[in-house]
Amino acid sequence: MAILLFLIFLLPLPFFLFILLKHGNHGCNLPPSPPALPLIGHLHMQLFDNSYPHVFLWKLSQKYGSLLYLRLGCKPTIVVSSAKMDEEVLKTHDLDFCSRPDQRAARRLSYNAVDLTFTPYNNYWREMRKVCVVHLFSRVQQYRPIREDEVARLMDKICRLSDDSKPVNLSETLMCLSNTIICRLGFGKRYDDEGSERSRFHGLLNETQAMLTSFSFSDYFPLMGWLDRLTGFHNRLEKTYKELDTFYQELIDEHLDPNRPKPEENDIIDVLLQISKDGGFPFDLTTDHIKAILMNVFVAGTDSSAATVTWVMSFLMKNPKYLKRTQAEVRSFIGKKGFLNEDDIQSLTYLKAVIKETFRLQPTTPLLVSRETLRRCNIGGYEVPAKSLVHVNAWAIGRDPEVWENPEEFCPERFIGSSIDYKGQHFELIPFGAGRRICPGMRMGVATVELALANLLYKFDWEMPPGMNEDDLDFDALPGIATHKKNDLILVAKKIYD
């Protein structure tokens, strides 16, 4: 089968050569690049390297520089790996770099890019971003009761496990927490922990993430898109699309049911249906648009916060000195409170420093900040072709030796008294990206991370399961859009008071 595929792949060789010549160097001064193979360019390199994509690209940048050129099939690709270069790309030249690549799975699952995340930069994106920021992402405070209620329920669940001397699978419980928060604020539903609807949602989310990160021939060899049918990519994508579409349609139908009780707080579907009814959007806001935005909120909003809290807990367990210090700060409320709310958290400067340090160090896929150049431009003395795929490697930037002292160390103190934050003004720390496309859900994401983490440390002491110690903690990551820990983080919680 593999040989057959390879032969089929070689058939349109003349077309390829034509395209390569068309997209070739043509004497332009491209950034440094490793040697490439004919046709596939550098696509094979990742295949034969066992490292994670962020580590693999970082290693290449150490050899070729912080602005690196790769050719992935027919797609010119730029990799950015230093604070200085990402400032060039995300600030100085943001307008040239603020589009998104047209990728097959993303296009299909976003109803032909009528969403916010996968839409190219144009007037439509600007209007869509405005509507989403004003009506959805600014509602951080309105959704505060949902976050506080869900974190309180999580604490109760961990208390019960602690009473029964059972270990806590933090990776799993934190995923459940952020899924539940998104389901409640997205479509006003709270699924049972073990119910079939929850596993349906979870399964759909995993499949969507898998499709968005799977290899498709059409993304790198536009004339070979038909090979996606032979590899099974096409059928899998269509199946995922149909299942997701049915899921969204059921939710929208429930919201349109005149007998539905009026909710206390409008969820995202309510808000979008209202905008569509009022005509408050310069383009038609159809059901497809609403479904596409829901996909963005699910994909971007669920895993990332859960993954971050799990990484923070892993780093703290590995570094007990910092765990104790964070707990000491959080526990200044003892005797006054049973639960820390979002007001209490504002004063927790050390906890915030720990979160920043985790953002700097946690494994992050370079896919997260994936852009496309709108036009040909000059960066750092090099030319970047129009329609280049751009990967900004936030993880590599977090260890840029020009800005970080001892970049390998976990040291939250580096942020105490420092003005550096992750809000898009400091290009050495960009977990949420920067510039026009910066994550609009940052405040929502951070609110969940801070609240969950503060209460986990406030209410419990944490230990490794019996027979294990901190040397058994690993920091292996899973590939995906949000980078999760490969092995679940399982710890024992000890209640510090009743």
Ligand code: HEM
């Ligand atoms: C810890 C949590 C989160 C992290 C680390 C994160 C990270 C990111 C990053 C790196 C980008 C790409 C930015 C760029 O290209 O410059 C992004 C975009 C985006 N994020 Fe987040 N995010 C988080 C939470 C959320 C949440 C909670 C939501 C929604 C409820 C959300 C919605 C989005 C959307 C819609 C975009 C695309 C924006 C556009 O293209 O205009 N994110 N996020």
